[in-house]
Amino acid sequence: MKIVLIGSGNVATQMGLSIRALGENIVQVYSQNIKNAIQLAGQVDAVPVTDYKKISREADLYIISIKDDAIAHAAEALKGVDGLVVHTAGTVDLTVLSAQVKNAGVFYPLQTFSKTRPVNFKTVPLCIEATDKTQLEVLKKMAQRLSQQVYELNGEKRKALHLAAVFACNFTNHLYALSNQILEKNHIDFEIIRPLIIETAEKIAHNLPENVQTGPAVRGDEETINTHLTALKRMPELYNIYQTLSNSIKKTYK
Amino acid sequence: MKIVLIGSGNVATQMGLSIRALGENIVQVYSQNIKNAIQLAGQVDAVPVTDYKKISREADLYIISIKDDAIAHAAEALKGVDGLVVHTAGTVDLTVLSAQVKNAGVFYPLQTFSKTRPVNFKTVPLCIEATDKTQLEVLKKMAQRLSQQVYELNGEKRKALHLAAVFACNFTNHLYALSNQILEKNHIDFEIIRPLIIETAEKIAHNLPENVQTGPAVRGDEETINTHLTALKRMPELYNIYQTLSNSIKKTYK
Numbered sequence: 001m002k003i004v005l006i007g008s009g010n011v012a013t014q015m016g017l018s019i020r021a022l023g024e025n026i027v028q029v030y031s032q033n034i035k036n037a038i039q040l041a042g043q044v045d046a047v048p049v050t051d052y053k054k055i056s057r058e059a060d061l062y063i064i065s066i067k068d069d070a071i072a073h074a075a076e077a078l079k080g081v082d083g084l085v086v087h088t089a090g091t092v093d094l095t096v097l098s099a100q101v102k103n104a105g106v107f108y109p110l111q112t113f114s115k116t117r118p119v120n121f122k123t124v125p126l127c128i129e130a131t132d133k134t135q136l137e138v139l140k141k142m143a144q145r146l147s148q149q150v151y152e153l154n155g156e157k158r159k160a161l162h163l164a165a166v167f168a169c170n171f172t173n174h175l176y177a178l179s180n181q182i183l184e185k186n187h188i189d190f191e192i193i194r195p196l197i198i199e200t201a202e203k204i205a206h207n208l209p210e211n212v213q214t215g216p217a218v219r220g221d222e223e224t225i226n227t228h229l230t231a232l233k234r235m236p237e238l239y240n241i242y243q244t245l246s247n248s249i250k251k252t253y254k
Numbered sequence: 255m256k257i258v259l260i261g262s263g264n265v266a267t268q269m270g271l272s273i274r275a276l277g278e279n280i281v282q283v284y285s286q287n288i289k290n291a292i293q294l295a296g297q298v299d300a301v302p303v304t305d306y307k308k309i310s311r312e313a314d315l316y317i318i319s320i321k322d323d324a325i326a327h328a329a330e331a332l333k334g335v336d337g338l339v340v341h342t343a344g345t346v347d348l349t350v351l352s353a354q355v356k357n358a359g360v361f362y363p364l365q366t367f368s369k370t371r372p373v374n375f376k377t378v379p380l381c382i383e384a385t386d387k388t389q390l391e392v393l394k395k396m397a398q399r400l401s402q403q404v405y406e407l408n409g410e411k412r413k414a415l416h417l418a419a420v421f422a423c424n425f426t427n428h429l430y431a432l433s434n435q436i437l438e439k440n441h442i443d444f445e446i447i448r449p450l451i452i453e454t455a456e457k458i459a460h461n462l463p464e465n466v467q468t469g470p471a472v473r474g475d476e477e478t479i480n481t482h483l484t485a486l487k488r489m490p491e492l493y494n495i496y497q498t499l500s501n502s503i504k505k506t507y508k
Binding site for chain 1: 264322323345364365366368371373377378379403405407410411413414415417418419420421422423424425426427428429430431432433434436437439440441442444446447448449450451452453454455456457458459462463464466467468469470471472475477478481482485486491492494495496498499502503505506
């Protein structure tokens, strides 16, 4: 199978490395940034390309892993190819591809990626979708070689999942950052709170989060809540978030 | 060392089990609820007690691990004892104890506890404070036998830490729960999002959260934000939280 990787960001990098590790043949890596193209191409033994016109028309699989709003343009550049063209985005419709190419699909890994932190794809849920059953089977085979968790999800469900992921990952990380703002203001090292963060995440490995909620808001401990709000008077941003989330917890468990 | 455990909740249970596992002698477990007193006492080879008057006056260490607003009353009941009296609360002043007893301290474990999920105390940061150096040394010795992470923290810092923990743990778990609300509404199993939650927490083991923030808000991806807000129109609670946290992320990284 000849594969073309379009993109060189966090997802493209981790996915490219994992696919290459399976022994697959990545023929080209496209990036509009020549440095990035060369760097990732070097890591996956592919040829770097910076011009859509230079992309091979003969590949079996094209993986588009670039910014959401650039996907349509990439699909347009692939118009007429016979290979399967997939994107890796959570919120982009399959039709953005299928409007341009015959065989289209989605290959969405539900994980947070950095270029430098290696990811074990075996544990990354892969959500797949395709224009027809034949293509779906092709995608499924590749997905199952990469990951132990493969889900067939339509676009609507995939979008809901992406939204849920914003709460569970992006917003959660922001809470860690806000927590660190409080610590820094009080000259306490972030190190002290890391075990709590890990345990909070691991606790829901065998529980649903709504069954293990703790803290002043779920206890209805107004005294502690008021002490905390008073302590946050000079951090209006955190005050507002403390109040919003505490009220939401109270409503949820009342 | 003779130890009396006052309380039978999540913290008292996990701390009692860990102290007993060190080979220490827990002589009594107090709880106003006889069932709980008997259950925990049985687990740590102690005598259950439900009346403050029955608590031994001869113990070396009294660990009060009950609701914040009940601590003062427990301290009053221990008036006149020579042993060291500590509480395990994040936001309660040491003076609540020292107003009643000669030797007082704080022994605050920064972790989220459940009765049924065993905790490895070795990795739990223990924050200690005492009325004088001699008592602090006693506490420190015990703390260092229980945990590899012992911190001397005054009341002000301990309270700030507790507040930071509400963001990093309680609010974070609520975000997991909100995430699951979206999943349930779309008939998607929570299982699919667990690897993301774990990775989000593990990612900050060697990074500060502000250096690894991802998602539409930090990218300034207004299109995705608007798509998400539209999807949340019928979930006003989540709509509000999505907007509040996205705005906070934008402000933080602008």
